[in-house]
Amino acid sequence: MQENYIYCIGLMSGTSLDGIDLAYIKMNKQSYCDFKILKADTIPYSSEWKKKLQEAITYKKSDLVTLDVAYGELLGGVLNNFVESHSIDNLDFIASHGHTILHQPENGITLQIGNGQVIANRTKQKVVCDFRTQDVQLGGQGAPLVPIGDKLLFANYDYCLNLGGFANISYEKDNQRIAFDICPVNIVLNHYTRKIGLEYDNEGKIASEGKINTELLRRLNELPFYQELHPKSLGLEWVKENIFPLIDQYENDIPTILRTFVEHVAMQVGSVIDKDSTILATGGGAFNTFLMNTIEFYAQTTIQQVSKELINYKEALIFAFLGLLRLENQVNCLKSVTGASKDHSSGKVFLCC
Incomplete structure (x- = not known):
């Protein structure tokens, strides 16, 4: 039945600063897996x-505080342009992740700017936004949030x-959803490609021509975070x-840095994946052919190709879904994932005024 469907926009900005991802979604409220990305764009900063x-x-x-309001104004303008350019006339709500500025859950701090009232x-x-704060207040990591959608x-x-x-990764174990951040990826790779005037390493070609600095790789893999549960x-x-x-202590050659860090990422990802598993890989790194091949080597599996639309906009899709769950007062944060004291429905709702 058509009345079972809800129409919404999911809005996402990641730490790699690729741009603002927007996805216009049609979703069945009675059968969540019945969804479709109708329109999607990435607006560069x-x-x-x-x-x-x-x-x-x-x-x-x-x-x-000033930046929060200004960024909300920016998002509001981007959303209005998106709606107008795609002639969207059926819209029930907007769900915005915002942009993470501070994330120190061990200190009870997380901040995603993009003022919800301004956007509304x-x-x-x-508008539904600020999905992480409540989880941190409940003793959780406030991340990752995508696993309920997974x-x-x-x-x-x-x-x-x-x-x-x-x-980051999520999977089922003992009838619970387990999820966590594994390691940095594009936030590091792009930092070093920018030093040679490139926003990113296209398909990992520069990394593929570099050498592995074995001492740097060893030191990276020995960082205490990787031993934490x-x-x-x-x-x-x-x-x-x-x-x-x-990295700066051990190496200054950019191809060597990229090659070494790709190896590091692949080793860390491979260490948490069982052999011959089925994997849905999304995010900008999924377009890095060299990285994907190296991950497949360490994970001992073949990663299936999915649509570019899903690779690029899965997180925007899932934040739209988190917004739907919040509006229906359904759980959208899992304690098994974040370590919070309980499962809960997170996010603040803003109405235009």
């Missing part, structure tokens, strides 16, 4: 906004692997404190 988001981790609290006012739509939308895969700014999550702060200084 201007150089000014990219600089602001990269530097925001150093901002004072008052400046972050600009778009004249119901569980309910992609149950036919053994593992759901996302290769964005960070690699899940639930666990990573943020830009951790990368700045642990990864960049280590």
Whole structure:
């Protein structure tokens, strides 16, 4: 029945700063796996906004409040343009992840900017956002949030692997959804390609021509985070404190850095995947052919190809789904994933005024 369907936009901005992902979704409220991405776009950041988001981790609290509002205005404008350009006239709500500036769950801190009230006012739509704060208040990591979507939308895969700014994974174990951040990926690879004037290493060609710095690889693999049990999550702060200084200490040749870090990522991902498993791989890293081949080597499995649309917009799709669950007061945060004290329905709802 047509009345079972809901129409929504999921909005996502990842730590790799590729841009703002928007996906217009049709989803069956009675059968969640019956969904379709109707329209989708990625809107690149201007150089000014990219600089602001990269530097925001150093901002004072008052400046972050100002940035939160300004970024909400930006998102509202981007959403209005998306709706207009695709002639969208059937829209029930918008679900926005925002952009993560601070993520220190061990200190009870997580901040995703993109003021929900500002977005609601600009778009004249119901907005669901701020999905992580409540989980951190309940003692959880506030991440990852995508696994409830993996569980309910992609149950036919053994593992759901996302290769964005960070690699994260989710899977079923003992009738529970397990998920955690594995290691950094594009947040590191892109940091070093920018030093040679490139936004990213296309298909991993530069990395494939580099050599492995075995001492650097050993030191990377010995970082204490990799010995910690899940639930666990990573943020830009951790990368700045642990990864960049280590790499810069041992290597300055960019192809060697990229080659070594690809090996590191593949070893860490491979260590958590059982042989001959089925894997749904999404995120920008799924287009890095050399990285994917190296992961397949360590995971001892073949990763099936999926549509570019799903690779690019799976997270936007799932945040739309998280918004639907929140509006229906259904669980969208799993304690087995985040370590929170209980399963819960997270996210704040804003109405235009």
